[in-house]
Structure formats: structure tokens, C-alpha cells
Amino acid sequence: MNQRKPSVKLPYTENKDKQIYFLCAMPRSGNTLFASIMNQNPELVVTPNSITLEIMKDLFLLKRKDTFQNFPDEQSLDNVMNEVFNLYYKYWSYKTIIDRGPVATPGNLMVMQKHFKQPIRCIVLVRDVVDVLASYIKWFETEPSSFLNEYKTIDEKLSKIMHKTGAVAKELMSIQYLLHHREMAVFIKYDDLVQNPEQEIRKVYDFLKLPYYQHRFIDLDQITVNGLQYKDDIVGKNMHTIRTDKIMKVENEYKKLIPERFVKEYGHITF
Numbered sequence: 001m002n003q004r005k006p007s008v009k010l011p012y013t014e015n016k017d018k019q020i021y022f023l024c025a026m027p028r029s030g031n032t033l034f035a036s037i038m039n040q041n042p043e044l045v046v047t048p049n050s051i052t053l054e055i056m057k058d059l060f061l062l063k064r065k066d067t068f069q070n071f072p073d074e075q076s077l078d079n080v081m082n083e084v085f086n087l088y089y090k091y092w093s094y095k096t097i098i099d100r101g102p103v104a105t106p107g108n109l110m111v112m113q114k115h116f117k118q119p120i121r122c123i124v125l126v127r128d129v130v131d132v133l134a135s136y137i138k139w140f141e142t143e144p145s146s147f148l149n150e151y152k153t154i155d156e157k158l159s160k161i162m163h164k165t166g167a168v169a170k171e172l173m174s175i176q177y178l179l180h181h182r183e184m185a186v187f188i189k190y191d192d193l194v195q196n197p198e199q200e201i202r203k204v205y206d207f208l209k210l211p212y213y214q215h216r217f218i219d220l221d222q223i224t225v226n227g228l229q230y231k232d233d234i235v236g237k238n239m240h241t242i243r244t245d246k247i248m249k250v251e252n253e254y255k256k257l258i259p260e261r262f263v264k265e266y267g268h269i270t271f
Helices: 033-038 051-062 066-070 073-083 084-088 106-117 129-142 152-160 167-179 190-195 197-208 252-257 260-266
Strands: 020-024 044-049 096-100 123-128 185-189
Touching: 020 033, 020 084, 033 044, 033 096, 033 123, 033 197, 044 252, 051 073, 051 084, 051 106, 051 167, 073 084, 073 106, 106 129, 123 167, 123 190, 129 152, 129 167, 129 252, 129 260, 152 260, 185 190, 185 197, 190 197, 190 260
Parallel strands: 020 096, 020 123, 044 096, 123 185
Antiparallel strands: none
8 A cells, every 4th residue: 555755844845736726614524534534645735724815815905004005016916916825835745735724705715716826626524513513512621721711601612613703604604605616616524524434535536636546544644744733732632633543423422512592503504
């Protein structure tokens, strides 16, 4: 079986022939598991949470600044925005990069359709929202270092993660757009990924028109990209830690702790 090449350290070898795709998914929907599987392929990488869309947003917002409006050199700023992804991934050695972020929110899509010079293609991991909430509860109830533990009640903690500016809401908005533009995306259900991973991973390769790599689905690795790992002490330990011996679905007993108002508001959002 092919083995993944060891992570390299700077300076990287420039690879000019990259294809960039996007991973859209709510947190707690199998992102890290998906990346662990896909990143066995030495020619491909699924990134951790990416800052590329934030860079694009920040550059776009410069147009509102007095300095720019005093001398509105739109073409020069557009030139920078056109090259963000090429420059950010310039020295990543992989041929295929799957950038994780909510690319299809209205604001991101408006900017990307103008400045991203490849077709926008997305892998979308979906999970019923109440299961996402239950997974969050399991994490912050068992992990004292969780960033959510500054809030006292489960209701307060779930309100924080479901706020319109939070990661769950932004990803959900992106997913809802892609549900109406399915030509841009392939959809992978979390339950299907854990129950039949090879079948679901093959769907991704077919969608991206890449030759299939013979992945393993036991003895998985924690995520390491270019010699770096998630620093989960920033948000709370074990946020991005996966079970490595095998892939299996575990019934979440914390589902019963979801306050009724969240079940009423989000229980209908199923996939």
C-alpha cells in the first residue's frame, strides 16, 4: 500500500499546477475524519480551517477605508485579490488542495466569483443539526478547557455557537446555497461516511475527476499538514482529535440534553 510522504519543512518546492477545491461543512460533521483519510494521498491535501477566505474578505473591506477611497486604485487591489490563493499555496507541494471554509456564503461567493480564477467546486459534509449540537455538548461537557465553558448553561453555550456570526451558522448558510446549486458540489452525509467510508471517498474522487487512491480506513493519523498540527489549546483540547484505530458511529447520549427550543428551531434541518 502506498504510504503518505513525510511532512516537509520550509522552503517548500513550488508547484505551479495546483487545482484548488473547497470543503464546506458545519463543525462536528466529520471534517477531521475526512481530512485524515484523504490526506493519505501524497498528491492531495485537505487543509485545516483555512484563513484564505478571511484574507479575501479583509482585502475587499479595504475598499471602505478612507485611504482607499481617497485614491481608489481598484485595479491594483483587484490584482492582489486575484492572486491570494496562488500566493498562499505557492509553496505547498500538493497537486490538489481542498481548502476548508464557507466559500458559498453570499459575501464570500460574491468576492470569489470575481477573483478566484478556477471553477468553484465543493465537497460538502452534511449532518443533521441536532446531531451537530449533541456532538458539541459531548465535547464541552467532557472537556474543561473548551472555549464555551465561560458560559454557564448548555442553552448559553449553544446560543453562542448558533449565533449568526458563528461557524455553524456561516457553514449552514453556505450549505443551503449549494443545495440549490448542486452542479457545484458533491454531498457526503456524516452517517454514510462513518458507515461506508470507501464508497463516500470514491464519490469525492469521481466528482473531482481524480484517479482513486487506495486509502486505508483503520490505523488513521491525526491531522498534520506541512509539519503543523492544530493547536487546540486555543479553543479547547480534543476539538480536532479523532479515533484512529477504526471508523465507527457511536450513539451520542448527550442528545437528550439539547434544550427543547433548539430542537424546535433546528430539528427540521436534516440531510
